Amino acid sequence: MLEIRNLTKGFGGRQVLKGINLSVPKGDSTVIIGGSGSGKSVLLKCILGLLEPDDGQVLVDGQDTTHLDEKTRYKLMTRFGMLFQNGALFDSLSVWENVAFGLIREGTSESKAHKIAVEKLAMVGLAAHVADQAPSELSGGMKKRVALARAICQEPEIIFYDEPTTGLDPITSDVINELILKLKRELGVTSVTITHDMTSAYKIADHISMLFEGQMIAYGTVPEIQKSDNPYVQQFIHGRADGPIKMAVRAH
Amino acid sequence: MPATLTDGGHSRTLSTIFQALELPILVNPVTLIGRTTLNAINTAGTLTLFLGEALGQLVKRPMYFRLFLRQCELVGVNSLPIVLLTAIFTGGVLALQSFRGFDNATIAAESVGTVVALSMLRELGPVLASLMVAGRVGASMAAEIGTMRVTEQIDALVTLATNPMKYLVLPRILALAVMMPLLAILANVVGIFGGYLVATKSLGLNAYTYIDKSFASVQFADITLGLVKAFVFGIIIALMGCYHGYTTRGGAEGVGRATTTAVVYASVMILVTDYLLTALMF
Numbered sequence: 268m269l270e271i272r273n274l275t276k277g278f279g280g281r282q283v284l285k286g287i288n289l290s291v292p293k294g295d296s297t298v299i300i301g302g303s304g305s306g307k308s309v310l311l312k313c314i315l316g317l318l319e320p321d322d323g324q325v326l327v328d329g330q331d332t333t334h335l336d337e338k339t340r341y342k343l344m345t346r347f348g349m350l351f352q353n354g355a356l357f358d359s360l361s362v363w364e365n366v367a368f369g370l371i372r373e374g375t376s377e378s379k380a381h382k383i384a385v386e387k388l389a390m391v392g393l394a395a396h397v398a399d400q401a402p403s404e405l406s407g408g409m410k411k412r413v414a415l416a417r418a419i420c421q422e423p424e425i426i427f428y429d430e431p432t433t434g435l436d437p438i439t440s441d442v443i444n445e446l447i448l449k450l451k452r453e454l455g456v457t458s459v460t461i462t463h464d465m466t467s468a469y470k471i472a473d474h475i476s477m478l479f480e481g482q483m484i485a486y487g488t489v490p491e492i493q494k495s496d497n498p499y500v501q502q503f504i505h506g507r508a509d510g511p512i513k514m515a516v517r518a519h
Numbered sequence: 520m521p522a523t524l525t526d527g528g529h530s531r532t533l534s535t536i537f538q539a540l541e542l543p544i545l546v547n548p549v550t551l552i553g554r555t556t557l558n559a560i561n562t563a564g565t566l567t568l569f570l571g572e573a574l575g576q577l578v579k580r581p582m583y584f585r586l587f588l589r590q591c592e593l594v595g596v597n598s599l600p601i602v603l604l605t606a607i608f609t610g611g612v613l614a615l616q617s618f619r620g621f622d623n624a625t626i627a628a629e630s631v632g633t634v635v636a637l638s639m640l641r642e643l644g645p646v647l648a649s650l651m652v653a654g655r656v657g658a659s660m661a662a663e664i665g666t667m668r669v670t671e672q673i674d675a676l677v678t679l680a681t682n683p684m685k686y687l688v689l690p691r692i693l694a695l696a697v698m699m700p701l702l703a704i705l706a707n708v709v710g711i712f713g714g715y716l717v718a719t720k721s722l723g724l725n726a727y728t729y730i731d732k733s734f735a736s737v738q739f740a741d742i743t744l745g746l747v748k749a750f751v752f753g754i755i756i757a758l759m760g761c762y763h764g765y766t767t768r769g770g771a772e773g774v775g776r777a778t779t780t781a782v783v784y785a786s787v788m789i790l791v792t793d794y795l796l797t798a799l800m801f
């Protein structure tokens with residue numbers, strides 16, 4: 268379904284991704300973990316074509332998508348949903364217009380789009396009165412959930428979640444986890460999720476992949492990753508300061 | 520043209536020119552001229568591609584007609600007060616200044632109107648209105664689109680299968696191309712009226728002669744020249760605002776830089792193009 272082959276990306280001579288290989292089967296929920304700044308968000312943007320990879324391929328249903336013409340690319344986008352790490356809500360539009368953006372663009376009537384938007388907001392645990400507010404009036408966690416509602420609004424086949432539970436309280440986080448599972452179960456959504464929240468990762472993942480220094484250093488099911496004897500993986504999933512991964516901080 | 524969804528193709532060559540211009544002493548003049556010329560060509564190419572990409576969206580569905588109307592309101596209607604205020608004082612000052620130039624009161628009565636009308640229509644109406652709009656609208660376009668770039672809203676548009684060129688850039692370019700000539704017409708009328716007020720009320724010139732001579736001297740070509748200018752300036756303003764906004768890098772500072780650059784380059788380009796168009800269509 269989704270396959271990444273040997274993808275590389277650098278910024279001004281600094282290689283961030285050094286040959287990523289990853290394959291996400293149809294209907295699978297793959298979670299990517301990895302240190303802050305390791306290039307997880309960059310990877311998603313490369314898959315979506317928002318950043319141009321330096322090299323490598325991104326295959327969707329066996330077809331390379333890295334050199335598509337404009338029309339095909341935008342058509343492909345209708346199959347994707349993306350939750351941005353920082354929400355990326357349109358601040359000139361109200362909450363419901365954000366959520367229903369794609370619907371309105373496709374010609375759905377305003378009243379219908381509004382109704383659907385309110386339903387989607389309810390799915391992420393937001394009350395109906397939020398719909399008419401401006402994004403700037405919302406808290407960080409609420410913005411994130413509005414962005415999530417927008418990403419899933421048109422029921423895309425493949426959804427990319429960039430840290431869906433960051434900044435949310437534990438209960439809301441679990442609501443979001445349940446939502447991600449529900450979409451997968453009921454609509455057969457294929458998803459790639461970036462998260463630092465290991466509880467969430469264990470709950471929603473079919474497979475976990477770990478990104479370290481520009482490469483995928485581990486891949487497996489949840490139990491496989493938990494039992495992995497890779498010291499990097501062990502240090503990361505248990506969140507230990509001591510281990511082979513050295514943070515660039517100097518101890519005093 | 521391959522569809523890159525990134526802004527990678529539009530290099531910031533304009534700033535490179537200016538950087539190049541700032542260190543002339545250490546560089547061999549021939550190298551400098553060569554490099555500047557190359558950069559200028561490069562920039563013209565980049566901007567043309569950007570404009571072409573935006574205008575290319577004209578033929579593709581869906582059309583965002585409402586966005587276009589909204590922009591017309593934002594750039595046209597909301598710019599009226601400042602444009603008209605500028606125009607009325609310009610007309611008045613033109614009357615005062617040109618009156619000083621004639622030592623014979625009879626000739627003055629016959630000529631002030633002509634000077635005001637021709638200067639407004641051919642030159643000051645479109646140019647001053649455009650400069651005001653560049654400061655107001657060009658800046659806000661660059662700031663808005665630049666903020667959308669750095670907060671990933673433009674990326675979000677793409678993931679929602681909406682081409683930002685079509686959704687953001689095209690309506691702005693079209694709105695300015697349409698509204699700028701209209702603003703210029705109003706500026707002309709108000710400017711000429713300002714001149715008339717000063718000439719008749721303050722300088723005591725004969726109202727009938729003033730109006731008669733003004734109308735007699737104006738030819739259709741003077742009006743079209745001014746409107747063609749306003750049309751071109753409108754496109755320049757939108758292009759500079761959108762391009763610099765679209766290619767913004769790095770946070771709030773980047774947005775600030777994009778805004779300043781958009782206004783400065785739009786203003787300079789307006790004045791240069793003004794000269795070229797006048798020379799061409801004289």
Ligand SMILES: Nc1ncnc2c1ncn2[C@@H]1O[C@H](COP(=O)(O)OP(=O)(O)OP(=O)(O)O)[C@@H](O)[C@H]1O
Pocket residue numbers: 278283301302303304305306307308309310352
């Ligand atoms: N547009 C860009 N220009 C230059 N460098 C960039 C750009 N985007 C990302 N980077 C760099 O790429 C690296 C990876 O960034 P990325 O945002 O993918 O990290 P991440 O793994 O998502 O981290 P986090 O978990 O904190 O979100 C960082 O070092 C960042 O500085």
Ligand SMILES: [Mg+2]
Pocket residue numbers: 307308309352429
């Ligand atoms: Mg990230």
